[in-house]
Amino acid sequence: xxxxxxxxxxDIRLDTDAPVPAPGxxxxxxxxxxxxxxxxxxxxxxxxxxxxxxxxxGTFGHEIAGVVEVTGPGVTRVTPxxxxxxxxxxxxxxxxxxxxxxxAVGALPDTVPFEQGAILQLxxxxxxxxxxxxxxxxxxxxxxxxxxxLALRMAALRGASRITAFDLDDWRLARSARFxxxxxxQVDGGPDGLQEPGAEFDVAIDAxxxxxxxxxxVRLVRQNGLVVxxxxxxxxxxVTVDLVTWERKGLRVHSSAEPVDTxxxxxxxxxxxxxxxxxxxxRLPELLTHTYALEELPKAMELLSANRDLYPDGEQAPxxxxxxxTLKVAIRP
Numbered sequence: 578x579x580x581x582x583x584x585x586x587x588d589i590r591l592d593t594d595a596p597v598p599a600p601g602x603x604x605x606x607x608x609x610x611x612x613x614x615x616x617x618x619x620x621x622x623x624x625x626x627x628x629x630x631x632x633x634x635g636t637f638g639h640e641i642a643g644v645v646e647v648t649g650p651g652v653t654r655v656t657p658x659x660x661x662x663x664x665x666x667x668x669x670x671x672x673x674x675x676x677x678x679x680x681a682v683g684a685l686p687d688t689v690p691f692e693q694g695a696i697l698q699l700x701x702x703x704x705x706x707x708x709x710x711x712x713x714x715x716x717x718x719x720x721x722x723x724x725x726x727l728a729l730r731m732a733a734l735r736g737a738s739r740i741t742a743f744d745l746d747d748w749r750l751a752r753s754a755r756f757x758x759x760x761x762x763q764v765d766g767g768p769d770g771l772q773e774p775g776a777e778f779d780v781a782i783d784a785x786x787x788x789x790x791x792x793x794x795v796r797l798v799r800q801n802g803l804v805v806x807x808x809x810x811x812x813x814x815x816v817t818v819d820l821v822t823w824e825r826k827g828l829r830v831h832s833s834a835e836p837v838d839t840x841x842x843x844x845x846x847x848x849x850x851x852x853x854x855x856x857x858x859x860r861l862p863e864l865l866t867h868t869y870a871l872e873e874l875p876k877a878m879e880l881l882s883a884n885r886d887l888y889p890d891g892e893q894a895p896x897x898x899x900x901x902x903t904l905k906v907a908i909r910p
Contacts, residue, residue: 579910580672581874583637586626589671589874598668598676600649605682607663610691612670613640613698613865614877614906616722616884616899617786621811623878624887629814638908639663641670641677642685642694652679660685662697662852664845670695671874673910680838683849686856692868692907693861696723697852700859701844703727704851706782706807706833712736714779717797718758719771720808721749723864723905725784726756728807730859732780733757734851741778743771743793745885745898752863752904771797784808788816788890795822806832813889867906877906 580595600606614620618635625632641663645655655661662685663670666677683701685694706728710716716737718729721744732740733756741760742753750761764771771793779802781794786808794804795818810816835841851859869877880900888894 578673597674602650603679604649605677605679606647607643607675608646609670609675609910610643611695611907611909612638613695617809638669638671639665640695640698641675642691655682662694664698664701680841683845686853693865696861696864696905699724699727700848702833703731704847705835705844706805707731709803710735710780713738715739717741717778717781719743719790720784721753728782728784729756748902782807786810788813801827803829864905866904869908871910874908
């Protein structure tokens with residue numbers, strides 16, 4: 578089969594004769610129909626391979642939609658021929674086939690095209706990240722990339738009374754309003770811009786993953802408020818925080834990570850139900866902005882790499898924000 582491999586920093590190579598993986602117990606082999614590029618992890622792995630230890634251990638190409646080809650012993654939730662999306666596979670989705678654990682595979686509605694279905698990999702993440710949002714909460718979402726927009730949708734579905742979106746890019750913020758934001762604020766990336774005068778939030782969600790955005794969320798929330806770490810800190814892996822402020826405010830904090838299989842199964846189950854019953858409300862067509870063939874993966878990586886978030890905080894970067902008019906990019910084998 579054809580498969581792209583990340584072999585070094587900014588070095589991906591197409592293997593046209595790679596072996597098709599065989600599923601073991603509780604594993605599923607997927608015929609890949611689309612794999613979207615993760616705007617955070619895939620790009621960080623690509624740019625920081627060899628510079629950050631974790632960038633050589635994660636799966637490059639993990640947002641997959643396709644059809645079950647073969648199931649391993651013990652698999653009961655999916656069957657061959659079934660349309661599925663995958664939350665964190667065992668092998669890359671930039672290939673004709675990919676391997677995944679059964680617990681990471683969700684049923685894909687027939688009405689959702691594969692290119693949009695691959696984006697559903699983000700939905701369990703947004704579900705788990707917003708688990709602390711309660712009816713009537715005032716919620717700030719910092720960062721309006723694909724996962725930030727889905728977190729906004731989940732906060733709205735959970736009954737938030739007011740949602741405010743922050744981003745560098747006015748084009749993304751225009752989408753935020755359609756996704757359910759009551760207010761939007763374009764910021765310049767500095768700490769002073771990440772605030773809403775007079776506002777006090779119950780929950781602040783960092784959907785970017787930088788020291789600036791995390792500390793902004795601390796400032797945004799009220800006493801005993803909740804700070805959610807949704808964006809992964811791939812670039813600045815060590816973040817300095819003012820613990821006196823955290824103690825004075827008595828803040829609560831949780832991440833979007835699903836640390837055990839029970840959490841993964843719960844989040845995936847909720848995402849499956851939403852994908853089937855609230856499909857239109859997820860606004861998946863608006864999240865997909867580009868589609869490329871597998872052989873064009875280098876072109877897709879080049880497009881998405883024009884992003885300020887790929888550079889450490891405080892370092893001069895050649896870009897002021899995210900790529901223009903770009904959210905999710907799908908790769909089709």
